[in-house]
Each structure stands twice: as structure tokens, then as C-alpha cells.
Amino acid sequence: MSGIAIITEACIDVKDRACVDVCPVQCIYEFDAENNVLFSEVQAGDGAIENSHTPNPDSIATFGDSILYVNTEECTSCTACYQPDVCPVGAIYSEEVVPNGSSKTKYNSEDQNKGHDHTFFIELSRDVFAD
Numbered sequence: 277m278s279g280i281a282i283i284t285e286a287c288i289d290v291k292d293r294a295c296v297d298v299c300p301v302q303c304i305y306e307f308d309a310e311n312n313v314l315f316s317e318v319q320a321g322d323g324a325i326e327n328s329h330t331p332n333p334d335s336i337a338t339f340g341d342s343i344l345y346v347n348t349e350e351c352t353s354c355t356a357c358y359q360p361d362v363c364p365v366g367a368i369y370s371e372e373v374v375p376n377g378s379s380k381t382k383y384n385s386e387d388q389n390k391g392h393d394h395t396f397f398i399e400l401s402r403d404v405f406a407d
Contacts, residue, residue, distance in 0.1 A: 279353030279354075279355060279370050279371070279372070280346070280348050280351050280353055280370070280371040280401075281295075281303075281304075281346045281351050281353075281355075281357050281358050281368055281369070281370065281371075282346060282348075282368065282369050282370070282371050282374050282394075282397050282398050282401050283295075283304075283343060283344050283345065283346055283367055283368050283397065283401070284367050284368070284369060284374065284375075284394040284397045285343075285367070285394065285397070286363075286365040286366055286367035287343045287344055287363075287365065287367035287368075288339060288342050288343050289342050289343075290364075290365050290367070291306065291342075291343065291344050292363065292364050292365065293320035293321065293344070294320070294362050294363060294364065295344065295357035295358075295362055295363055295368055296316070296317060296319070296320035296344070297319060297320050298356040298357055298359075298362055299354075299356060299357055300352070300354055300356065301350055301351070301352050301354075302316040302317070302318065302326040302327060302350075303316065303346055303347045303350035303351045303352075304316060304344050304345070304346055304347075304357065305327075305329065305344065305345045305346070305347060305405075306341065306344055306345075307331060307336055307340060307341045307345070308341070309340055309341050312330070312331065313328050313329070313330065313331070314328060314329045314330070314331050314336075314345060314347075314404070314405065315327070315328040315329075316328070316347075327350075329347065329405050329406070329407050330406045330407045331404055331405065331406055332403055332404055332405065332406040333406075334403075335400060335403040335404040335406075336404055338400065339400075345400075345401060345404050345405075346368075346401050347401075347405050348371075348401050348402050349405070353370075355370070358370055369394070371398055374394045374395055374397065374398055375393065375394045375395075376393050376394070376395050
């Protein structure tokens with residue numbers, strides 16, 4: 277499916293959660309290390325859990341609770357979260373334009389990590405959800 281949202285390295289240790297507020301299906305998850313669960317909230321920071329999943333232990337170990345994760349099976353490709361004015365650090369891309377280190381694409385041009393290879397995050401987004 278085209279347009280699937282992918283969260284990349286600029287989110288690490290930022291987790292602004294503005295993307296959670298604009299997501300109509302709550303497919304953006306945070307990892308709770310204490311309870312070993314990936315959870316999405318009805319609205320960022322409200323504590324009301326919309327959905328939860330068991331994480332893949334090998335995949336979640338890479339970044340743990342330092343980044344947000346998109347469940348690519350739940351994402352509807354609505355484009356709301358990766359609009360340039362939503363994520364303050366430009367961490368979210370459509371799967372088709374995730375920078376691979378060689379692209380001249382100007383999408384999210386304010387991304388300070390522009391030019392880096394972020395394609396690793398495509399597979400991570402799929403692998404982190406175990407169930």
C-alpha cells in the first residue's frame with residue numbers, strides 16, 4: 277500500500293507526539309518498557325489506551341522507548357502525520373520517499389538528517405509489532 281507513514285531517526289529522544297494528535301486511526305505507538313507493551317493513545321498524553329501490541333523483543337531492543345512506531349498494518353495512508361507542519365523535527369515520511377542517502381527529493385526539506393539512509397526504519401516499522 278502506498279503512502280504508509282514511516283518514523284525515522286529524527287524522532288529518537290524527541291517523541292513530540294503531534295503526529296498522534298492528527299492520526300485518525302491511532303496507528304502510532306509508544307513503547308512502555310516497564311509493561312513490555314506497545315500502546316496507542318486516543319489522544320497524545322491522555323492516558324486512554326486505544327490499542328496495544330506485544331513488541332518483537334529483537335526489534336524493540338534497537339530503540340526501545342526512545343522513538344514512536346507506526347503500525348504499518350493499521351496505517352491508512354491518510355498523509356496527516358507526515359505533512360511538513362506536523363512533525364517539528366521532520367521525522368515522518370511516506371514509505372516511498374524515505375531518504376536512502378541519494379535522493380534529491382525535497383520532501384521534509386527541513387529534516388536535519390536529510391541525505392542519510394533512513395530505509396532501515398521501513399523494515400523496523402514492520403518488525404517491531406510481534407502480534
